[in-house]
Amino acid sequence: MSRTIVPADFRAPRGLGNRHVQTLLPRLLPKPRLARDTEILNLPDGDFVELAWVRPAPLRNDAPLFLLFHGLEGSFDSPYARSLLAMASRHGWRAVLMHFRGCGQAPNRLPRAYHSGDTADAYWLIGQLAQRYPHAIKVAVGVSLGANMLVKLVAEQGGDGLDLAGAIAISAPLDLAASADALNSGFSRFYQRRLLKSLKRKVAAKMAKGPLPIALSPHQLKELDSFWAYDNEVTAPLHGFCSASDYYQRASAGRLIGEIELPTLILHAADDPFMSGDLFDRLPTPSDAVRVEISRQGGHVGFMNFHRGRLRSWLVRRVARQLKDWATLSPSSDWLRAVPISRSDN
Structure with missing residues (x-):
């Protein structure tokens, strides 16, 4: 195993280890209540995407920014989206989700829609955010289709092509x-x-x-x-x-993982029912900028286990730890370093 590919510290509870149980469990649990503001971001080709900004937003313009890309036919209402956005907001991050074309509250304008390798809209958005919040550290997270898209984007743009401190790819269908x-x-x-x-x-x-x-x-x-x-x-x-x-x-972004220069965390379950079990055996060796954490169980965007006596998302806790690590890279993050990992994290 490559030194950039390591075991994840996720363990499924006894009786809940089946990959389909793990995949479906998040949909059976209550979603966090979350207020949002909707913004229409017009694109260069005349189409648009909808942004969902979590309320309340931080008052500081240099507050760190958490950007989420959902999976195929996902949205702000997807269980993983609500949980990740709520966690980021609780920890002082300005949290926003980009709906892919046609996935928001209104159909998009053009005949085309979106696909797993369509990086142009995300690139445009990140550029807009760099202009609005030039002093904020920014981290992008992609889930499933959004994760493949994000991995492809960071590989295409190199280490300096995006105003991002890091990227996190969750259950990415890299092939x-x-x-x-x-x-x-x-x-x-x-x-x-x-x-x-x-x-x-x-x-x-x-x-x-x-x-x-x-x-x-x-x-x-x-x-x-x-x-x-x-x-x-x-x-x-x-x-x-x-x-x-x-x-x-x-x-497919998998062929590019050896070229990534931006710090990137890939979280993957070996039993993911959306993928073949030998996915990373058939891909190039990840670059030194990439850390791949693979758990034996977890399903597709599942990773549910017991924490403080309740069934919660290991995935959300793992992303929270990574955000805290990257936030310390910001010169203005002294106020954020003291924020604990909340007991209410999923």
Whole structure:
């Protein structure tokens, strides 16, 4: 094992170690209540993304900034999003989530949507945040699809190309073709069906408003029953790829992990039902800037165990520790260093 790939300190409770149990548990627990302000960020191509800013925001302009990118068909209301944003806010960070195109409260303007390798919108947003908060330390966190996108972005931009102190990638499908295969097998088809239903509903709504640059009828769209089929017939033509295979090859971030210069933490479970079990055996050796922590169990964005007598998210506690470490890099962070890891963290 590479010295940049180490075991995570997560341990699943007895009886809750099944990968599907871990994946589904967060959805069964109450979500933190969280107030937000919505901002429409216009993009250079005429489209927009919705930003969800957690309220109340820190008063200081140099308060550290926590930027979250959600997973496929996720949003501010996703359990992991609420938990991570609430934790960051409690610890004094200015917390914001970028909804990928069409994932906010309103459909996006253009026929295209978003995909796993689409780094342009995130790059534009980070540039805007650098102008607004030039003295704030910034950390970006990506979950699932958002994690693959973030890893690809930091690899593309090098160590100085982004105003970020670090990046955290959670349950990143770094080999998209292998993930599409995994999600088309066994119980994982349950996740595939739910995600495809949401994706196809949005495309059908756009088709009802006018023609799209895809060679599909509404009935043919409805019949697409795998990510391979959907990405071949919808994602690829809408976003300039020749096929699903072309999309998976070009958008997968795993091939780039040896080139990353920005401090990056990758959190992964070996039993993730969205991926093949040998994911990191088939990828290049991560660069020295990358730390990969792999747990034996945890599922997909699960990582639930008991903490202080209650079932809580190890993932949120691990991200909180990393934020505290990186916050000490900021010259203005003396006030933040004293903030304890709250007992109320999930």
